[in-house]
Amino acid sequence: xxxxxxxxxxxxxxxxxxxxxxxxxxxxxxxxxxxxxxxxxxxxxxxxxxxxxxxxxxxxxxxxxxxxxxxxxxxxxxxxxxxxxxxxxxxxxxxxxxxxxxxxxxxxxxxx
Amino acid sequence: xxxxxxxxxxxxxxxxxxxxxxxxxxxxxxxxxxxxxxxxxxxxxxxxxxxxxxxxxxxxxxxxxxxxxxxxxxxxxxxxxxxxxxxxxxxxxxxxxxxxxxxxxxxxx
Numbered sequence: 438x439x440x441x442x443x444x445x446x447x448x449x450x451x452x453x454x455x456x457x458x459x460x461x462x463x464x465x466x467x468x469x470x471x472x473x474x475x476x477x478x479x480x481x482x483x484x485x486x487x488x489x490x491x492x493x494x495x496x497x498x499x500x501x502x503x504x505x506x507x508x509x510x511x512x513x514x515x516x517x518x519x520x521x522x523x524x525x526x527x528x529x530x531x532x533x534x535x536x537x538x539x540x541x542x543x544x545x546x547x548x549x
Numbered sequence: 550x551x552x553x554x555x556x557x558x559x560x561x562x563x564x565x566x567x568x569x570x571x572x573x574x575x576x577x578x579x580x581x582x583x584x585x586x587x588x589x590x591x592x593x594x595x596x597x598x599x600x601x602x603x604x605x606x607x608x609x610x611x612x613x614x615x616x617x618x619x620x621x622x623x624x625x626x627x628x629x630x631x632x633x634x635x636x637x638x639x640x641x642x643x644x645x646x647x648x649x650x651x652x653x654x655x656x657x658x
Contacts, residue, residue, distance in 0.1 A: 468643045470645060470646075472646075472648075474590075479635075479648045479649065479650045479651060480592070480635070480637075480646075480648040481648070482645040482646070482647070485643075485644075485645055487643070493644075493645060495645075526590050528592060530646070532643060534642075535642075536597075537580070537582055537594040537597040538582075538594070538646055539594065540584075540591070540592040540593070540594070541591075542589070542590065542591040543590045543591060543592075545590065
């Protein structure tokens with residue numbers, strides 16, 4: 438069965454550094470999402486992306502965050518200047534017609 | 550305000566027991582989801598429901614749209630069922646998923 442793949446599985450970064458989280462959605466999917474889960478909390482929506490543009494973003498998704506689909510297969514989340522509170526598990530998801538969203542295994546981001 | 554609530558928050562069961570996890574939500578939805586999250590962190594979709602009942606192996610999910618309530622049942626529970634079970638919904642077909650807080654299930658041999 439096709440899968441959403443995310444890399445890296447774990448990223449450790451110094452506070453203030455830029456980080457890029459990568460996702461390869463399922464190939465025929467058209468809708469893409471990023472979520473995050475702070476340790477011990479529920480999963481929260483960050484941003485949705487369709488037709489090469491952001492369709493919705495949450496309050497969390499401020500100017501430090503950006504998303505891109507640079508080459509028709511990858512879907513990336515960039516955090517420009519990381520803060521301690523950005524430490525979380527980040528999940529990518531993709532969806533097609535009449536199917537549930539498929540989630541990747543997540544990238545654990547640790548900010549030091 | 551929590552749009553999705555689950556009960557119980559934590560559940561410990563003996564192997565073989567019948568388990569029920571409940572979910573209530575407060576808005577109109579197009580689909581309700583039950584998801585499983587193992588300690589490693591990955592999220593797996595178990596069911597997507599818009600009405601009625603679905604069954605997959607030992608898992609059964611039901612939804613009552615009028616009462617805005619859904620249940621996940623696990624028959625003949627097994628230690629490998631130990632995980633966090635999350636109720637979630639979408640308001641429209643391609644909308645973001647709104648996640649509940651999860652129910653942490655531990656099945657003891």
